[in-house]
Amino acid sequence: AQSVTQPDIHITVSEGASLELRCNYSYGATPYLFWYVQSPGQGLQLLLKYFSGDTLVQGIKGFEAEFKRSQSSFNLRKPSVHWSDAAEYFCAALILTGGGNKLTFGTGTQLKVEL
């Protein structure tokens, strides 16, 4: 079955430390891949997306993600985390269908930042 997996439910890092959030996908072909961030009670904000081309994608707020086909992964990274980065992060994959392009979300990773 097609799916998106985020193995880490919770992650805690110290402010200023580096961050990597894991995301794996299971699809027959390479899907379009996204990372979103959700602050408490808020909708989702797109951090970055990968459609094709360069496998290292730069996003907003200093985030980047690397697509690795051999590992079916699309991990999100940030060199130095800020306290304001504390939020829920969702990886998503886009399935192109005749009835609309459906996003499938991972279960999310809750990031806590220690000061």
Added chain:
Amino acid sequence: GAVVSQHPSRVICKSGTSVKIECRSLDFQATTMFWYRQFPKQSLMLMATSNEGSKATYEQGVEKDKFLINHASLTLSTLTVTSAHPEDSSFYICSAEAPSGQYFGPGTRLTVT
């Protein structure tokens, strides 16, 4: 650009009543909009795909008669929760599809008492 709004942001209703949630694309036209439901500390579950001028496509397990979706214009889709029950309490999020991707509204917190 690509801003999506939802109204209301928060609503409380009594069991048995109906409540309507609006999703608007403010600065672009969206042929397709999506409705998601998010339970506490869980991921987003796609409920239905809303296409302008046609019937919505519901995901398996979603009651189409309970969750009525109308996409009457290229900038507005509505979700009506009919005969609401406490188990319908949830965070409902819409998104609108633009050429550059999907853009999400801020969500509507529904509480059914």
